[in-house]
Amino acid sequence: MDFCTCKKEAPESLVLAMASVPMEPWEEPYEPETAIKQGTIFPGLNKPFYVTDDRTGGGIHG
Numbered sequence: 849m850d851f852c853t854c855k856k857e858a859p860e861s862l863v864l865a866m867a868s869v870p871m872e873p874w875e876e877p878y879e880p881e882t883a884i885k886q887g888t889i890f891p892g893l894n895k896p897f898y899v900t901d902d903r904t905g906g907g908i909h910g
Contacts, residue, residue, distance in 0.1 A: 875892055883889040 877889040886894050
């Protein structure tokens, strides 16, 4: 017996997702060697990440 009273299909007017992406100003890209090392071609996207590990004490990588 199926006691579910919900509709099996989503209505066509249902919005599943919406993105808002701001425009970014143009900037000079890194030189190819630097871009490969940093993992990005644009300096503004170069966001180093922090690793925290009780065994190593954490640190900066990137």
